[in-house]
Amino acid sequence: MPEEINLEIFNADPITEDLANETTEAAPKTYALDAAAESQADLSAEMKAIGESYARALKDGAPAEIQPRLDYAPYRSSVLRHPTKSLHHADPETIELYSPAFGHMDVHALESDLTIAHNGEPLGERIVVSGRVLDGDGRPVAGQLVEIWQANSAGRYIHKRDQHPAPIDPNFTGVGRCITGPDGTYSFTTIKPGAYPWKNHLNAWRPAHIHFSLFGSEFTQRIITQMYFPGDQLFPLDPIYQSIVDQDARDRLVATYNHEQTKPEWAMAYNWDIVLTGSKRTWTENEALGADDDHE
Amino acid sequence: MTMNKPTQLTPTPAQTVGPFFGYALPYAKDRELLAPGSPGSIRLQGTVYDGAGHPIPDAILEIWQADADGSVPQHTGSLVRDGYTFTGFGRTAVGNAGTFTFTTVNPGPTEAGAAPFIAVAVFARGLMNRLFTRVYLPDDEAALARDRLLSSLDPDRRRTLIARRDPDGGLSWDIRLQGDGETVFLDFSGVEGPST
Numbered sequence: 507m508p509e510e511i512n513l514e515i516f517n518a519d520p521i522t523e524d525l526a527n528e529t530t531e532a533a534p535k536t537y538a539l540d541a542a543a544e545s546q547a548d549l550s551a552e553m554k555a556i557g558e559s560y561a562r563a564l565k566d567g568a569p570a571e572i573q574p575r576l577d578y579a580p581y582r583s584s585v586l587r588h589p590t591k592s593l594h595h596a597d598p599e600t601i602e603l604y605s606p607a608f609g610h611m612d613v614h615a616l617e618s619d620l621t622i623a624h625n626g627e628p629l630g631e632r633i634v635v636s637g638r639v640l641d642g643d644g645r646p647v648a649g650q651l652v653e654i655w656q657a658n659s660a661g662r663y664i665h666k667r668d669q670h671p672a673p674i675d676p677n678f679t680g681v682g683r684c685i686t687g688p689d690g691t692y693s694f695t696t697i698k699p700g701a702y703p704w705k706n707h708l709n710a711w712r713p714a715h716i717h718f719s720l721f722g723s724e725f726t727q728r729i730i731t732q733m734y735f736p737g738d739q740l741f742p743l744d745p746i747y748q749s750i751v752d753q754d755a756r757d758r759l760v761a762t763y764n765h766e767q768t769k770p771e772w773a774m775a776y777n778w779d780i781v782l783t784g785s786k787r788t789w790t791e792n793e794a795l796g797a798d799d800d801h802e
Numbered sequence: 803m804t805m806n807k808p809t810q811l812t813p814t815p816a817q818t819v820g821p822f823f824g825y826a827l828p829y830a831k832d833r834e835l836l837a838p839g840s841p842g843s844i845r846l847q848g849t850v851y852d853g854a855g856h857p858i859p860d861a862i863l864e865i866w867q868a869d870a871d872g873s874v875p876q877h878t879g880s881l882v883r884d885g886y887t888f889t890g891f892g893r894t895a896v897g898n899a900g901t902f903t904f905t906t907v908n909p910g911p912t913e914a915g916a917a918p919f920i921a922v923a924v925f926a927r928g929l930m931n932r933l934f935t936r937v938y939l940p941d942d943e944a945a946l947a948r949d950r951l952l953s954s955l956d957p958d959r960r961r962t963l964i965a966r967r968d969p970d971g972g973l974s975w976d977i978r979l980q981g982d983g984e985t986v987f988l989d990f991s992g993v994e995g996p997s998t
């Protein structure tokens with residue numbers, strides 16, 4: 507691993523870090539400072555109220571929200587970290603209409619297999635996660651960088667500041683990269699991550715997830731997100747997942763189990779396609795024609 | 803054959819980068835777009851603050867910029883730098899005190915008379931989606947005055963996008979996610995409403 511990694515950047519306790527300091531006038535809202543007093547029931551009630559208010563707005567003709575809310579108080583760490591002014595509408599210019607280029611000199615082919623980074627086999631359910639990266643116009647995002655990171659099967663990150671008393675797996679780091687194929691496909695072999703506790707409120711647990719980082723053909727398409735597994739009982743309880751208030755939008759983060767692709771006596775297969783925002787650059791004729799074959 | 807765009811697909815939603823990116827996203831020389839001290843190199847430095855004015859210790863920033871001539875780099879090799887090729891892309895996790903430092907070049911104007919800027923993406927624990935912004939070079943005031951984005955902003959807000967030129971030739975520029983002096987963050991989606 508690179509030596510310059512900053513292992514100090516993690517703070518496992520968002521409540522004390524963000525809110526236990528004296529409340530300043532810049533803070534838009536205040537919350538009880540006693541973290542232990544906040545139960546899942548309190549948080550669930552807050553999330554339910556926001557969900558109901560969104561449902562009413564939808565009924566009254568408001569557009570569906572396709573992204574998470576930056577201002578989503580049940581995720582306590584967001585309270586002082588979201589802009590209070592609305593984002594400024596801008597037309598992307600020059601550099602923003604291009605993306606950094608990544609290639610096979612940046613990423614080794616073996617980096618897409620997270621199970622072979624060490625001498626032994628990691629513990630847990632071996633899985634293959636694959637799919638396509640498309641732009642909002644349905645065109646494959648070819649030759650671009652995909653980065654992932656995740657907890658091990660016990661729900662523990664290798665990160666030094668992860669204090670969850672679950673075992674480290676000496677055979678699993680949980681970091682992978684690949685470059686998408688000409689048709690926008692990616693594929694990672696890894697271990698199904700475990701759920702893990704965090705300190706948003708008492709008895710807060712994150713649903714199992716894999717962090718994904720993606721580039722498009724324009725810098726405006728840059729996105730970092732999380733992929734979840736189908737049927738997780740923690741979905742309704744998790745403020746990060748629920749920060750996307752629209753159920754259809756939330757569903758777009760959940761992979762599909764694919765038995766056809768599951769490899770007998772080897773690995774379970776999950777599929778997850780990722781759609782970036784639409785391109786802003788003017789199309790050339792060839793690009794427009796090429797997309798007809800590929801969009802779904 | 804028509805030139806109509808295919809049906810629009812709905813984008814996948816973002817989620818926070820979370821707290822545990824520190825062993826995954828940083829890489830060797832991620833913040834050195836060219837070697838410190840090499841001819842033409844400058845330092846771009848600053849601090850990321852939250853709405854209480856406290857530094858954020860777990861943000862990660864990316865910059866993407868033209869080269870000194872104003873050309874858009876399209877060379878691979880940002881993740882494994884060869885020491886010679888300017889790829890235009892850099893990334894850095896901020897330090898414990900919320901500070902960051904990139905070594906880069908002053909981008910040139912991408913068109914004659916354009917105000918040069920560096921595109922920035924901000925990620926942090928507690929931030930549900932990346933924020934885009936720009937850091938403009940402060941030197942060409944006439945170009946800044948003509949700039950379309952800057953012209954559309956009140957002076958107070960415009961100021962948040964323009965770096966200070968340090969005595970050593972470097973650039974200083976802070977990011978405030980919320981509150982007094984809140985940085986102008988950009989929505990490129992072209993649609994109104996809480997979409998980005």
Ligand SMILES: [Fe+2]
Nearest residue numbers: 715717820822
């Ligand atoms: Fe995570």
